[in-house]
Amino acid sequence: MTDLLLGQTLAYRQNPLIEGANAAVVDTAGGVVIEGGRIVATGPAADLRAAYPQATVHDYGQHLITAGFVDAHVHYPQTAMIASWGKQLIDWLNTYTFPEETRFADPAYADSIAARYFDLALAHGTTTACSFATIHPHSVDAFFRQAQARGLRALTGKTCMDRNAPDGLRDTAQSAYDDSKALLSRWHGVDRLEYVLTPRFAPTSTPDQLRAMGTLWAEHPDCLMQTHLSEQLPEIDWVAALFPDARDYLDIYEAYGLLGARGLYGHAIHLTPREIDRLAEVGAAVVHCPTSNTFIGSGLFDMGGLMGRAGLRIGLATDTGGGSSFSMLRTMAAAYEIAQLRGLALHPSQLYWLATQGSARALHLDHKIGNLAPGMEADVVVLDLASTPAIAQRHAQASDLWEALFPTLMMGDDRAVHAVWVNGNRLTR
Ligand code: GUN
Numbered sequence: 001m002t003d004l005l006l007g008q009t010l011a012y013r014q015n016p017l018i019e020g021a022n023a024a025v026v027d028t029a030g031g032v033v034i035e036g037g038r039i040v041a042t043g044p045a046a047d048l049r050a051a052y053p054q055a056t057v058h059d060y061g062q063h064l065i066t067a068g069f070v071d072a073h074v075h076y077p078q079t080a081m082i083a084s085w086g087k088q089l090i091d092w093l094n095t096y097t098f099p100e101e102t103r104f105a106d107p108a109y110a111d112s113i114a115a116r117y118f119d120l121a122l123a124h125g126t127t128t129a130c131s132f133a134t135i136h137p138h139s140v141d142a143f144f145r146q147a148q149a150r151g152l153r154a155l156t157g158k159t160c161m162d163r164n165a166p167d168g169l170r171d172t173a174q175s176a177y178d179d180s181k182a183l184l185s186r187w188h189g190v191d192r193l194e195y196v197l198t199p200r201f202a203p204t205s206t207p208d209q210l211r212a213m214g215t216l217w218a219e220h221p222d223c224l225m226q227t228h229l230s231e232q233l234p235e236i237d238w239v240a241a242l243f244p245d246a247r248d249y250l251d252i253y254e255a256y257g258l259l260g261a262r263g264l265y266g267h268a269i270h271l272t273p274r275e276i277d278r279l280a281e282v283g284a285a286v287v288h289c290p291t292s293n294t295f296i297g298s299g300l301f302d303m304g305g306l307m308g309r310a311g312l313r314i315g316l317a318t319d320t321g322g323g324s325s326f327s328m329l330r331t332m333a334a335a336y337e338i339a340q341l342r343g344l345a346l347h348p349s350q351l352y353w354l355a356t357q358g359s360a361r362a363l364h365l366d367h368k369i370g371n372l373a374p375g376m377e378a379d380v381v382v383l384d385l386a387s388t389p390a391i392a393q394r395h396a397q398a399s400d401l402w403e404a405l406f407p408t409l410m411m412g413d414d415r416a417v418h419a420v421w422v423n424g425n426r427l428t429r
């Protein structure tokens with residue numbers, strides 16, 4: 001079975017944060033050939049029609065065909081409390097987040113929210129998410145089972161917290177180690193699923209728990225590790241009081257074996273020069289969560305200062321429910337606006353790269369997902385670049401693909417998502 005998708009195509013041969021817009025490959029009459037869940041060819045539509053005469057043709061006209069979006073930091077358990085009013089980080093966690101995560105003690109609730117999350121993510125064109133679960137091991141099972149049923153590449157881990165969290169939402173250093181290890185053995189590498197070690201952040205783990213997670217990571221160095229870093233100034237003050245011997249926030253993670261190339265550090269807004277140097281030196285990933293950073297009032301991520309740092313990986317993420325949208329289009333718009341506030345105009349090719357290859361690279365999955373190229377897994381989104389009257393009238397003025405795309409990046413949402421392909425299968429809605 002061979003499928004040939006025709007339309008405008010956007011792919012990348014290099015990193016546009018470093019190389020500029022020329023790193024992108026645009027074909028206004030392009031195509032993608034899919035066989036056995038993989039992309040086997042890309043190129044001009046006419047060439048592909050001639051080379052694959054037996055293929056089933058899906059002609060998407062002027063729609064844009066790209067890799068599916070990769071959301072590098074999300075909390076699927078916060079799906080139902082997105083857009084909760086009026087609090088900043090610590091109060092927001094205590095008032096809204098922890099009570100909602102407590103509800104995941106019920107496995108049936110975890111199942112229903114995991115299903116709801118993936119339905120929403122796919123409707124928004126997100127084909128891979130790297131999510132925090134809750135402290136409940138079955139919240140990981142629920143997420144992976146729902147991903148597996150949909151054929152998705154997906155990543156999560158049991159969130160570990162053994163202090164500064166309410167009753168019912170704390171584990172221990174030992175149980176975090178044991179439960180994480182058991183979940184890792186059950187799920188890591190099964191189908192398209194990856195287990196991610198997930199200490200929530202320094203304030204909710206004792207030194208013993210951080211050490212236990214560092215030990216587990218050393219025992220499973222092929223796993224990713226995700227946490228939060230320097231999101232909000234009161235949080236950073238609190239962390240400094242809890243760990244008086246640390247040089248800075250990142251130093252805590254490093255001291256307990258939680259700094260490495262496979263580390264994902266969410267937010268990373270208020271970094272010191274030493275922290276930036278160290279993250280770049282080890283080749284770690286910082287994950288930009290722009291709608292969350294404005295919604296919770298955290299601050300302005302320094303894209304301009306970080307994107308030129310050799311070695312440093314940068315991902316893009318919704319951070320729902322701290323983030324205010326499930327849409328990576330909305331997220332690109334927020335990233336653009338935040339960079340503007342710091343004097344940088346990100347090019348649409350850079351924004352789109354962050355939402356696909358950049359996030360995949362942060363997850364060390366850029367050889368499998370996040371681009372249109374032979375050998376890549378066939379996770380694809382097809383965008384209508386004139387999905388609403390407001391976007392359509394602006395789109396009508398466009399003179400090249402970037403101008404045609406930018407109104408959708410700034411104003412688009414799930415209405416722009418015309419079709420989604422997962423692992424070579426077209427989703428039916
Ligand atoms: N820091 C620790 N936990 C969280 C969370 O759930 N959301 C956000 N935005 N920041 C966090």
Ligand code: ZN
Binds near residue numbers: 074075319
């Ligand atoms: Zn987060």
